[in-house]
Amino acid sequence: MTATDTTTVRVRTAAAQDPGDLLARLPEGVVFAWVRHGDGLVGWGEAHRVPVGTGAGRFPAAVAALEGWFAAADVDREIDGAGTGPVAFASMTFDPRTQGSQLVIPRVVVGRSGGRCWITTVGGAAATLPDPTPLPEPTRIRYAGASAPEVRWLEAVDAVAGEIRTEGPLQKVVLARDLQVWSAEPLDVRPILRRLSARFSGCWTFAAGGLVGATPELLVRRRGTAVESLVLAGSAPRGRDRAQDDEAAAALARSHKDRVEHDLAVGSVVEVLTGLCSAVEAEDEPHLLRLANVQHLATRVTGTLLQPLSALAVAGALHPTAAVCGTPVEDAMGRIRELERMDRGRYSGPVGWVDAAGDGEFGIALRCAEISGTRGRLFAGAGIVGESLPELELEETRLKLRAMQSALEATPAAPYSSGGRKPPSSV
DSSP states (O other), X not given: OOXXXXXXXXXXEEEOOOOSSTGGGOOSSSEEEEEETTEEEEEESOSEEOOOOOSTTHHHHHHHHHHHHHHHSEEEESSOSTTOSSEEEEEOOSXXXXXXXXXXXXXXXXXXXXXXXXXXXXXXXXXXXXXXXXXXXXXXXXXXXXXXXXXXXXXXXXXXXHHHHTTSSOSEEEEEEEEEEEOSSOOOHHHHHHHHHHHOTTSEEEEETTEEEEEOOEEEEEETTEEEEEEEEEEEEOOSXXXXXXXXXXXXXXXXXXXXXXXXXXXXXXXXXXXXXXXXXXXXXXXXXXXXXXXXXXXXXEEXXXXXXXXXXXXXXXXXXXXXXXXXXXXXXXXXXXXXXXXXXXXXXXXXXXXXXXXXXXXEOOSEEEEETTEEEEEEEEEEOTTOXXXXXXXXHHHHHHHHHHHHHTOOXXXXXXXXXXXXXXX
């Protein structure tokens, strides 16, 4: 179905028995997922695709077109709540100038939340669950280098760090790089999703149009007029035992550099939400978020919407955050375009879902890969400040890439050992 179709489409949501492992129910073909701690949404097929353009108006235009389709749908539901009825999965490019954003309503969506389970079908799709699939043997992965040589990336880091030290407008620039992979057989995102979910259950495991990953960073959750964001900045490695873990956490809490970086990231989110919400509140002190291989300083920010903006609209207002772009955002974006020598695509852009009521959840597409046939691109980035050392920033990106490499290879994720190096950030 195209954006110009005017035929009324029937959407039906019915209560369902617990499907068990949501990700194990995904069939072959085009799949979508947003799962954390086993709950969330999975979908497959394509009932409708909203074209997403480029430029500053891409989010408002996409929201308007999507809401028009939602309004025209004939919706019948046995169960209400966020994620029921028609749901769209979105994955947007990092750079507004870049094409490739996707906004798709699947033909079938299966959800579980708060002990309730449901299945939504669009346009007469069969309301049946595929049988769970066994986890296949991993495909052999071959590595094909990066879009730009590592030495060029080192030079870019050095140039940015020097520019920041001159006390100009730049305070931070996030520079990313990629790693290309290929296989003799088509890459299947389903086993990748299941491995990521098992190893990083506290993250949001996602799939949308070939983009697959597990992000720890919640850009926005919207339920009615209530919005929430979880800001991560400032990181430390996990220890090999409890004592070492606690020691690393205490050092992170004392780190002036990490706290300054964290406060800048929180401030950028608070500034945007203040323009959209009343009663904006951020936690007085960051709490510690411990994941499988890293621990972050995390601050929850909440607010009450002044107008009925959808989760996708709020995500568009927040993007790009300082955590994935830098500060000031426009200056940092300019340097990224000049120095990265690659197209980030949807890496570090908003990814998630939104329903017809405007409720939804969006994360930042971190620790992810774009998969297409037998090829894939893995991504990692590092926040560059004045005291950054290029070789340590390069090592940081290598370590971050291991999360996706381990999911592709079905090998255990290597624990992070800093060896005196800078620990990974959330990018």
